Amino acid sequence: MxxxxxxxxxxxxxxxxxxxxxxxxxxxxxxxxxxxxxxxxxxxxxxxxxxxxxxxxxxxxxxxxxxxxxxxxxxxxxxxxxxxxxxxxxxxxxxxxxxxxxxxxxxxxxxxxxxxxxxxxxxxxxxxxxxxxxxxxxxxxxxxxxxxxxxxxxxxxxxxxxxxxxxxxxxxxxxxxxxxxxxxEVGGFSFTVNDDLRLYLVETAEKGMHWMRLTVDGTAGHGSMTNTDNAITELCEAVARLGRHQWPVRVTPTVRSFLDELSDALGVELDADDMDETLAKLGGIAKMIGATLRNSAAPTMLDAGYKVNVIPGQASAHVDGRFLPGYEDEFHAEVDRILGPRVTRDASRSHRDKALETTFDGKLVEAMQLALRAEDPIARAIPYMLSxxxxxxxxxxxxxxxxxxxxxxxxxxxxxxxxxxxxxxxxxxxxxxxxxxxxxxxxxxx
Incomplete structure (x- = not known):
């Protein structure tokens, strides 16, 4: 300026x-x-x-x-x-x-x-x-x-x-x-590839969000008694299954566009079918990009009981769920399958937002590219998805x-x-x- x-x-x-x-x-x-x-x-x-x-x-x-x-x-x-x-x-x-x-x-x-x-x-x-x-x-x-x-x-x-x-x-x-x-937010930040190339990642898509409250009802009782209907046990086993689940890779249009642009910029082939190898080539942005390849469900909070010698009648957990554009139905079906019939997802106490995706084109994108190159001659804007x-x-x-x-x-x-x-x-x-x-x-x- x-x-x-x-x-x-x-x-x-x-x-x-x-x-x-x-x-x-x-x-x-x-x-x-x-x-x-x-x-x-x-x-x-x-x-x-x-x-x-x-x-x-x-x-x-x-x-x-x-x-x-x-x-x-x-x-x-x-x-x-x-x-x-x-x-x-x-x-x-x-x-x-x-x-x-x-x-x-x-x-x-x-x-x-x-x-x-x-x-x-x-x-x-x-x-x-x-x-x-x-x-x-x-x-x-x-x-x-x-x-x-x-x-x-x-x-x-x-x-x-x-x-x-x-x-x-x-x-x-x-x-x-x-x-x-x-x-x-969150885009337009730089990722230096080498002395001749600096990429600026522009966000064109966002994963959807579903913050879920999970509950399990069991039989309350004395902590000294054998209890095969312990809500905490049932919930923890279900949450552990969900937290360890390996979600399949889903390459959305934005991620495909990102890989194509990056392949062209780097002059190397980035294989969408072997994302582990591809991520290994991305250096400091691998963590951000890796989170946009799959749906995810991260357990974040647990709540149960009020006294050490009392088995509670209910246990609850909170999970931060994120789904890719176009894969919301698949996400929820898989969550329910993993959790099993004993776990209830409480829709009334959860927060949910849709996924977004737009294309990387048009006059506004051209304005971003022109403005970046005017201030950084080795700049190249490319699209990416925010996790x-x-x-x-x-x-x-x-x-x-x-x-x-x-x-x-x-x-x-x-x-x-x-x-x-x-x-x-x-x-x-x-x-x-x-x-x-x-x-x-x-x-x-x-």
Whole structure:
């Protein structure tokens, strides 16, 4: 992004100048989401963003779905209002963090080793800050985007978006009228192949999600008595079967496109029928890609009993289930087969979101590629599937075509996948500034 000038000729503050401070400020607002009705930090974050937008003349509105669970939406008029609009969305909530586990306090926004450290540094207050920085610089310099831009800074993404994106889509779809495309997390980050090639993975698909509560009813009794109808025993055996199950590889259109693009970029054949060998060639992104090849069901919580000498009459478990686009029915049928007839899946106490998939083409994709190459001559954008889920699932219900594009140029040694919900989450300062430049160019080209 070139420096803008005031009429007096003095140098104006650019997006690159302030993106780091914006990111640090947002990290310092504790927006931990514990999966319940709490979330007062989200209101504080929304008010901070509203203030930063108001400083440059952008009006916004804050929506509370529950006290403290606040999201913010703003619309910026484009040069050609007859064109469909673009949504840029990011969430302000973060998963909790235990400060004792971290090198630097997770809510300090400290700068060390060339990075901004803290919970949300990559998930996703970095993109929130980059978006704010770009919009503020453009508004100060009077540069309208080519078309309308809708900004959405959302609550509750880390718990499925019920109090954030889902609430807005259900109650205020008019806020997104005329919007046909969107960008958000998780995509646009770099993977360095060699000195002549850096790949940028753009998300075009997401696995579906089903957080399941499993229950088994048994016969309650005294712990000293033999009991062949122990709910805990039955549940643990079923959960162990599910957790150890080897799901078959399913190559979706997005994964096929990813392999084709990667094969061409690397000049080597990547065999979709031998994914173990293929993953071995992917280095640091193998973990992220490997999770998009299969359905999965990971047991995460167990609950049973209230006293050591009492056999409870019921035991329960929670499972994080993820299914590939086009394979939801297969996933549920297989889960039920593995669990057996004694285990009940409680639909009333589970969270479920669909899988998404779009193609890697069109003017918006071309704008991403052009913006990346303008800032990184060895850049090549390729599609990939995210193993997790984002607020894109909710906006897709409005007919919006969604992509994950939060551009970051990363050092090859950084374990980017490990930053998400991990200890010592951090984002490179240079990466933030790179993202500001790319996003600014992207808006002009989109």
């Amino acid at each position: 070139s420096e803008s000038k005031h009429a007096t000729g003095s140098t104006a503050v650019t997006g690159e100048d302030e993106v780091v401070d914006l990111c640090r400020d947002l990290i310092r607002i504790d927006t931990s989401n514990y999966g319940d009705h709490s979330g007062p930090g989200e209101r504080k974050a929304a008010e901070y963003i509203a203030e930063k937008l108001a400083e440059v003349g952008v009006e916004s509105e804050i929506f509370e779905s529950h006290p403290g669970r606040a999201s913010l939406v703003a619309r910026i008029e484009g040069e050609d209002r007859s064109r469909p609009g673009l949504l840029i969305h990011g969430h302000t909530d973060v998963v909790p963090a235990n400060a004792a586990d971290w090198t630097h306090d997770p809510f300090s926004g400290e700068i060390a080793d060339g990075c901004v450290w803290g919970r949300g540094a990559v998930d996703m207050k970095d993109m929130d800050a980059m978006t704010l920085a770009v919009i503020r610089e453009r508004m100060r310099s009077g540069r309208k985007p080519p078309r309308d831009i809708v900004l959405a800074f959302l609550a509750d993404e880390e718990a499925g978006g019920t109090w954030g994106a889902r609430h807005l889509v259900d109650t205020r779809p008019d806020l997104f009228e005329g919007v046909t495309e969107a960008i958000g 997790g889920g984002t607020d894109a699932k909710h906006f897709a219900d409005l007919g919006i075509r969604c992509f994950g594009f939060a551009p970051l140029q990363l050092p090859p040694e950084l374990d980017f996948a490990g930053m998400f919900h991990g200890v010592d989450e951090r984002v490179p300062v240079d990466g933030l500034k790179f993202g500001v430049r790319v996003l600014d160019r992207f808006l002009d080209a989109s």
